[in-house]
Amino acid sequence: MTTVTPMIHVPDVAATARWYEGIGFEVLATAEDGVETTWAQLALGATRVMLNCGGRPATHDRRDVDLYVETDDVEAFRRRFDGRADLDLVEDLHDTFYGMREFIIRDPNGFWITFGQTVSG
Template sequence: MQQQVVPMIHVPDVGATIDWYSCLGFRLRDQGKEGGGEIVWAALTCGNGEVMLSAGGTARTARRREIDLYIFVEDVDTLCQSLKGRVEFVEDLHDTFYGMREFIIRDLNRFWITFGQPMRK
């Protein structure tokens, strides 16, 4: 039996969150609506990964939220440059002590998204 962990993030507005993540290249795999047509659940894919969104989250102003997403990419430098001026940066592009080159942004719900690539030796 194959096992896979898929994070579920509770957000105030699932539809707006789908739109925001779609601008980063995520694809909508599935969604669920309530009787009034409001989107209350969605599954988004990014490469081999998946994340689910569920209605009911609350807006917060804390520096960090309860969950962060970490996305491995092949060209972190180019991606970072393409997002400048379009999203809120938490940390600009930098090399880490654990061998990754990465940067951190916030999504519209204030969750952190780190994009990373192993440093070349």
Template sequence: MRASLTPMIHVPDVRAAADWYAAIGFDVLDIGEDGVEPVFALLGCGDGRLMLNAGGRASDAPRREADLYLHATDVDALFAQIGDRAVVVEPPHDTFYGMREFIIRDLNGFWLTFGQPTTETP
């Protein structure tokens, strides 16, 4: 089977979430409205896609039901660009499994981990 995966997260305010993701570099590819307000948005980040759907809730819980993992080419430069626009869970660091990563929370409490392979693989 050939398929591509587009994660969907449920958010309380699709417009606010789409605007937040756009502010950190995502492309807003489509927004669907029910005649009154946005009910979904399709976002792009490189070759990846993310769908936002109405009906979710914000959370201050330590973790959400889903985390997003994004591969980046220069984690440190990216953190310098967007690290002050979000709650930082973990600043850039090297992991035991051969990745350099940082983790932020979006406006609804979802974790976004940005990672790139280190030159040293465990």
């Protein structure tokens, strides 16, 4: 095995892909059924994630899958979101007991995305 790419089932693939583009992901590929976008593959650096149609909106605090993205400069990445009205910030920058500096946002479907960096020293 060389990689694992999560596939998230969402109600609206096109809208979700646009939201992820807005936070820095790149849309690599999409598929359509003639009416709507049914699938998309996105990238953020070496990170890959796929979106697939057929998901339901979340009605609870957390979903069954969260994304964890490691970055070299989590504070700079956090600053990308300053002033964004559409940002659902779950937890702002904080140091964890397991040696990471992190912040957590929620995507439009309720999935959590944690951005983290190893704390040195």
